[in-house]
Each structure stands twice: as C-alpha cells, then as structure tokens.
Amino acid sequence: MAEPDWNEGILVPRSERGFRTQERLLEAASEIFVRDGFLDAKITDITALAKMSSGSFYTYFDSKEAIFTAVIKKVNEGLYVAASVPTGSSRDPLERFELVTRAYVRAYQENAGLLAILEQVATISPRFREMRRNIRQIFRNRSEKGIRRLQGEGRVDPTLSPRCVAEAITSMVSNFCYVWLVLGEDYEEEEVIQTLTTLWASGIGLKPAVES
Amino acid sequence: MAEPDWNEGILVPRSERGFRTQERLLEAASEIFVRDGFLDAKITDITALAKMSSGSFYTYFDSKEAIFTAVIKKVNEGLYVAASVPTGSSRDPLERFELVTRAYVRAYQENAGLLAILEQVATISPRFREMRRNIRQIFRNRSEKGIRRLQGEGRVDPTLSPRCVAEAITSMVSNFCYVWLVLGEDYEEEEVIQTLTTLWASGIGLKPAVES
Amino acid sequence: MAEPDWNEGILVPRSERGFRTQERLLEAASEIFVRDGFLDAKITDITALAKMSSGSFYTYFDSKEAIFTAVIKKVNEGLYVAASVPTGSSRDPLERFELVTRAYVRAYQENAGLLAILEQVATISPRFREMRRNIRQIFRNRSEKGIRRLQGEGRVDPTLSPRCVAEAITSMVSNFCYVWLVLGEDYEEEEVIQTLTTLWASGIGLKPAVES
Amino acid sequence: MAEPDWNEGILVPRSERGFRTQERLLEAASEIFVRDGFLDAKITDITALAKMSSGSFYTYFDSKEAIFTAVIKKVNEGLYVAASVPTGSSRDPLERFELVTRAYVRAYQENAGLLAILEQVATISPRFREMRRNIRQIFRNRSEKGIRRLQGEGRVDPTLSPRCVAEAITSMVSNFCYVWLVLGEDYEEEEVIQTLTTLWASGIGLKPAVES
DNA sequence: CATGAATGAGACTTCATTCAT
DNA sequence: CATGAATGAAGTCTCATTCAT
Numbered sequence: 044m045a046e047p048d049w050n051e052g053i054l055v056p057r058s059e060r061g062f063r064t065q066e067r068l069l070e071a072a073s074e075i076f077v078r079d080g081f082l083d084a085k086i087t088d089i090t091a092l093a094k095m096s097s098g099s100f101y102t103y104f105d106s107k108e109a110i111f112t113a114v115i116k117k118v119n120e121g122l123y124v125a126a127s128v129p130t131g132s133s134r135d136p137l138e139r140f141e142l143v144t145r146a147y148v149r150a151y152q153e154n155a156g157l158l159a160i161l162e163q164v165a166t167i168s169p170r171f172r173e174m175r176r177n178i179r180q181i182f183r184n185r186s187e188k189g190i191r192r193l194q195g196e197g198r199v200d201p202t203l204s205p206r207c208v209a210e211a212i213t214s215m216v217s218n219f220c221y222v223w224l225v226l227g228e229d230y231e232e233e234e235v236i237q238t239l240t241t242l243w244a245s246g247i248g249l250k251p252a253v254e255s
Numbered sequence: 256m257a258e259p260d261w262n263e264g265i266l267v268p269r270s271e272r273g274f275r276t277q278e279r280l281l282e283a284a285s286e287i288f289v290r291d292g293f294l295d296a297k298i299t300d301i302t303a304l305a306k307m308s309s310g311s312f313y314t315y316f317d318s319k320e321a322i323f324t325a326v327i328k329k330v331n332e333g334l335y336v337a338a339s340v341p342t343g344s345s346r347d348p349l350e351r352f353e354l355v356t357r358a359y360v361r362a363y364q365e366n367a368g369l370l371a372i373l374e375q376v377a378t379i380s381p382r383f384r385e386m387r388r389n390i391r392q393i394f395r396n397r398s399e400k401g402i403r404r405l406q407g408e409g410r411v412d413p414t415l416s417p418r419c420v421a422e423a424i425t426s427m428v429s430n431f432c433y434v435w436l437v438l439g440e441d442y443e444e445e446e447v448i449q450t451l452t453t454l455w456a457s458g459i460g461l462k463p464a465v466e467s
Numbered sequence: 468m469a470e471p472d473w474n475e476g477i478l479v480p481r482s483e484r485g486f487r488t489q490e491r492l493l494e495a496a497s498e499i500f501v502r503d504g505f506l507d508a509k510i511t512d513i514t515a516l517a518k519m520s521s522g523s524f525y526t527y528f529d530s531k532e533a534i535f536t537a538v539i540k541k542v543n544e545g546l547y548v549a550a551s552v553p554t555g556s557s558r559d560p561l562e563r564f565e566l567v568t569r570a571y572v573r574a575y576q577e578n579a580g581l582l583a584i585l586e587q588v589a590t591i592s593p594r595f596r597e598m599r600r601n602i603r604q605i606f607r608n609r610s611e612k613g614i615r616r617l618q619g620e621g622r623v624d625p626t627l628s629p630r631c632v633a634e635a636i637t638s639m640v641s642n643f644c645y646v647w648l649v650l651g652e653d654y655e656e657e658e659v660i661q662t663l664t665t666l667w668a669s670g671i672g673l674k675p676a677v678e679s
Numbered sequence: 680m681a682e683p684d685w686n687e688g689i690l691v692p693r694s695e696r697g698f699r700t701q702e703r704l705l706e707a708a709s710e711i712f713v714r715d716g717f718l719d720a721k722i723t724d725i726t727a728l729a730k731m732s733s734g735s736f737y738t739y740f741d742s743k744e745a746i747f748t749a750v751i752k753k754v755n756e757g758l759y760v761a762a763s764v765p766t767g768s769s770r771d772p773l774e775r776f777e778l779v780t781r782a783y784v785r786a787y788q789e790n791a792g793l794l795a796i797l798e799q800v801a802t803i804s805p806r807f808r809e810m811r812r813n814i815r816q817i818f819r820n821r822s823e824k825g826i827r828r829l830q831g832e833g834r835v836d837p838t839l840s841p842r843c844v845a846e847a848i849t850s851m852v853s854n855f856c857y858v859w860l861v862l863g864e865d866y867e868e869e870e871v872i873q874t875l876t877t878l879w880a881s882g883i884g885l886k887p888a889v890e891s
Numbered sequence: 892c893a894t895g896a897a898t899g900a901g902a903c904t905t906c907a908t909t910c911a912t
Numbered sequence: 913c914a915t916g917a918a919t920g921a922a923g924t925c926t927c928a929t930t931c932a933t
Contacts, residue, residue: 080379163378166292179434210434210440211454217426218426238420241458
C-alpha cells in the first residue's frame, strides 16, 4: 500500500537558472533513454547532450532512476489526462468507449518511445512496475465503474464480473498499443480504434438503451 | 524474416554423462533466472547450484544468452502445444474458444516464473523479442483463421478486420495472464476463462450456426 | 622547525557583521566535525547548519583544513592554559603533579569531542600532526624541567633520563585520557587523577624533601 | 560485545596457485599501505605492484578494508605473541616487567610501519578501533592480573586500583612506542626499556620480596 | 558580500568470458 | 572434460572549490 515517493531523488532547484538547467537535463535524458534504453543510457551521455559537466547531473538528480522517474512522470500525467478524458454523461456508451479508446491511443502514440522504455524498466524494477500499475488502474477502474452502471441500467449482461471484464479490456487496449506502437506491427489507426471499440462494446453485450 | 537459430550457442554433449550435466545446468539456470531475473543472474550462481565449476559452464553453453534460450525453448514448446491444442472441427466455436483459452491459461500458469523473465529479456534483446513474437503469432494466426472462417460462414460481422481482431484478442488474453499471473492481480481461474471466452465470442458478434 | 602559520587560510572579516558570521561558521563546524569526523564533514553541512550558502564559506576560510585549524586553535589554547597551570613554587611536588594532572584531565574532558577528531586528522595530515605535537611538548617540557630540578635537589633518582621520563609520563597521561574519554573505557575521575599522580610521583622515586 | 568477524571479506582460495596469488597481494598491500596510508592506497596500485589485473583483487578480497584486515591480522598476531611472552613464574617481577616491555617494544619496532596505519584507520573505522582495542586489552589484562597478585603478596600498595593502574601503564608503554617509533622522536632503545620498566615498577611501589 | 550553480578528476567495483593446469 | 584463477573494460558518483550573477 505504501505508495513510493515519486519525488525522491529529484532535487528542487533554488534559482531560475537551476530550474532551466534541470529542464535541459530532462530533455536530454528523454532523448537518450529513447535512443539507448534505460540500461544502456549513460549519465555522461545525458550531460554531454545537455552540454554540461557530468558532476552537474547530481545537483539535480540523485541517480539514473531518479531522472527516469522525473521523465516518466510527465508521460504519466499525459496518460492520466487521456484516461480521464471527460465523456459527458449524456452520450451514447458506444461513443464514450470510442472517445476513451481514441484518447488512450493518441496519448500512447505521442509517448510511444518513452513508454517502451517504461515497459522495460517495469520488468526490472518494482518501483516502476508500481508506477505503470497505477496508470493502468485509472483506466481499469474507470471501465469497471462504467460497466457496473450499465449493468444497473440493464444494458449489459449482469453475470459478468465488472472487475474481471475491465481488466480484460484494459489488457486488450494497452497491450494492443504496445504491440502496434512499440513492437511495430503494422496497423491503421482508425481501424484499430473502431475494432477495439467494437470488441469492447459487443464483448460486454451492450444493448441499445431501452426506450420507454 | 531470417529466423534466428535457436540452437546457436547450445553445445551438444558427446557422452551420456555430459548430457546429464547439461540437464543439471538447465535446471539450475531455471531456478536462478526465476529467482534473480536475467540481468542479475550470475553464471557462478548457476554453476554453484549445479555443483560444478564456473569454467565448466562453457563446455555446454556459449553464453548466458544461450542457456536462457535453452531454458525458454522448453517453455515455448509448452505454449506452442497449448496454442495448437486440437479442437476438433465438429465442435461449437464457443467451446473451441474456451478450450484454447483454457489451454493457454494453463500453459501460462505452469511457466509463469520464466515467462516473467522472458518478458524482461524481450524488452532488452531483439533476439528474444523475436522469440516471444513467434509464439504470439501462433495464437494470433490461429484466431485470425478462425475468424475468417466464421465470417465465411456468415456467423461473424464481415466488416471486422480478422487480423486486427485477432491481434486484439491475443493482447487481451496474453496480457491478462501477465497481469494476473506475473504481476499478481488476484483473480479466480474459472472466472477468468469464462470472462475471456465470453468477451471473445461476443466481441466478434458470434451468432449461432444458421440451421438449414 | 619552520612552524606552520596557524592563521593561514583564516580570513579576517572587515565588519562586525562579518565577524559574527565567521563565529557562526566556527560553531557549526565544531558540531559537524564532532558528529561526522574530519573526513566525512561536508562544507555544505557546515554552511547549512550556519544557515548560509555554501559559497559564503570561502569568504571566511580558504579551505576545510583552515576552518578545522581555527576550530582546533581554541581547543589548543585551552589545553595550553591547562598544561601551563601555575603551581606556585612553594608547594609540595606531589601536590603540583596532582594539580597539573587535574588541569589536563579537565581540559581534555571539556574538549574530548574535538580532540578525538584532532587525533584523527593528525594521523592524516603532517600539519596537524605538528599541531598536536606542539601541545604535547608543552606538557613534556614542563615535566622534564621539573624532574631536572628535583634531581638537582637530590629528591629523584639521578640516573633517569629526564627527557625520556617526561615523554613516558606524558604518554601515560595523554593516552589514558584518550582511552578513557574518547574510546569510552569506564573510569571514575578522582580515581584516575589519584592513580596517575601516584604512578608519576612514585615512578620517578620522589622522596620527601630533605630537611636541614 | 558482538566481536566482528575478522575473516569477513577475505575469500579462501581453492587451489595452491590461488593461495600464492593471495600472498602476493598481501605483500603488495603491506608495502602500499605503509607507503601511502590507508586512505590514499589504491587497489590498482596494489594489483600493479603484485603484477596482476585489477579485477583479480576481488577474487581474494571484497574490499580495501578486507585486505587491510588481513594485513593487520598478521601484525596483530605478532603483537599478541609479544604481549603473551612467557615470563616464568619463578623470576623477579622487575625482570618480568622488563621482559614484557622488551617484547612489546620489539614487536612494535618490527611492525611500526603498519601500526602507524592501523592507528590512522582506527580513528576512522569502529571496526579497526575494535581490533586495536583487542590487542591492547591483552596487555592491560595481563598487567592487571600481575598487579593483583603482587598486591596479594603484600609487595604492592593495596589501595591502588589494579585495572586503572594497568590501563595507565599500558598507555605509557604503547603511546611511548607510538611517539618514538611512528612520530619519530629520537630515543635510544635500551634507555627506553629501562626507563619504562623502572617507572612501571617504582610507580606501583614494588617492594623486594619479603624474606622469611 | 551573498548566493548557489558548475566543475571534473578518478577510484572502486562487477562479472561474463578465457585460459592454464 | 573439469577446475577455478585471471582478465579488463567501463560507468557511477563525490564534493572541495570556483565563479557568474
């Protein structure tokens, strides 16, 4: 339960100049991580790209893990926003599914490089496994709630376990994005979104609203 | 396309005794890989567990990658068999889906430890990325073929892209197993199998056979 | 022979305010040196404790060695005073020995924390080895002179080498204090003083004054 | 109370060849430690002097601390033997004191270089502080026992605390050796031994055996 | 005079792999 | 075929001191 402190090891600059230097490091690190992966990324490559001495790195971050955390935090926030995209309660569920899927796919596309590395680091470090889990939970919990509501409205098979279904759909969407955008299987964006949306909706047996 | 040679680096013992020694190394390696992961697994730990000198390792394998390949090959074969489980053409599709899913889940359960490590190594090494991709393809291609046939029989929405759907279902099943059996989310086996089967079948809009 | 300049590297503040700032640094440094030792003491810890920026340190001291010198100078002066405690020529030698021992013990007790660190630094730096030697010499030379006088008065064995005896007694007293007050062997103050005084006096075969 | 494990970090070679290599390292390390001190001694200097690659060091020792422990253990054993020199119960106490002092001085002389470094390390590391304390205790405990016996025989002032006196004498002898043989104060060996022995014997008020 | 960011040399350590015995 | 010692490249991190603002 004890959530790791995601700011651990990330030092806070005390001047405007320091703030800019930290930003430079973050940008350089993103580039290096995407290029070389976490394991092969060298601090000296990052500082060289940011045009500073290697020692300066430690003015702003305690370790490679720390700067990776900082880099990923931004990505995470992007995914968080995507997974929380407001759908407007008045819409049709199908439309909502599509909206959510599209937002997720877009966010994944924009950050595919770093998400690939996060996937790598998550297999190595429990800390980052937890981080990835968190963002996954947002998506899953949201789906679960939606399914519960639709079951309540009699529009979805009531025998299905909402949590289990939500987990499965989350797996489908997130892993499809991984295979497509990271591993490089060739698909066409619109087709992906339509297929995932359809499988999702039909999978849970979504029925049209019962009109009165 | 050029398939890596999965036997490269795995030396062939000349004697019966050598064969048994190699087996001992494989068993020890499985244990160490599961315990420490690929990166932290040390050759000396493997040889110590197999009760031999570190130098002897290279009589049987060329490298750490080679012995990992050998260890994973067995697992892979298990998954291959599972993914190829004969279903008997006469059966109902729903039953076939369930059978395939169950076989996959069982195989995953039996090898969860090493599959977790394969997941790790696949993020690091293209060679093993390819290996994992292969086994995934078996499952996906099979699904794709099934869907195509059902579309031909008019029992599944013909506008869906069979490949895309198959990829999505493969993602759903394989990633669910990962989250459940490797990351440790708590689910109940039978419920998982039923849920995945249902989502699969309903997702593609499977209709009862048209009786004549 | 060339005595180091013990004020080298200690800058002289030009203002009253600067003077107080330097004092703050000295207090902070004492605390940090005692807590962490010389080697592990960090300039940033000292400045942080003194509530100023690390750069300001160099307005007042040239180096870590310089501030340590400044800190130790005070201690040294204390020991100097103790070792020079006036005994009044009229007293009984035994009483004088006790007075000197007591003064030394008191001074050591009051500064045990920093003297422990001086001991450390003296093993590392010739400069501080010299400093410690100086204070030791005061004690030793004084003893030596006393012994010579008593030998002249026929109250002490004339075959003993005054310098060698003085060195031995200095070793006994100073190292006892180190073992007791720094290393933490448990002794009772009064007992220590009496024992050292007795060993000293009896050791040199002190005889009662020859009355005429 | 928990005695550190003095073999920790010292690996045991499994072959004759390894044993010789470890010896080579120990000899090289002694030389380097004496030349540069513990802090400035570099692993690469040791391996270079022993004519091997730097990595080989870690086949035999875990760290610089470990090899220093191994080097000092030998010295310690030498001092232990010296401090335990058998005196023959029949002798005169004065002769016994001289014998013990002489043995200690000799042992110190032979190992002065490394003992200087031990003194340095002891001020830095509790582990080695403990080691030095151990050897000191042997000497002190032995003195204490002797004094107790002589008090029992009525040949020594019964009001003196044996432990406190023994500590003082140990301080005198050991610190004199340090000042003389490490810091370089100029003394003549025989004079030192006689002076220390006399101060010791007279200090405790040793009386000739009461003849019947 | 104060601030705090910038500097940079370099020792330690790991461990897969090779090789002498 | 077994043993275990030998190899060596290379990356992280520290922190006293300097310097621009």
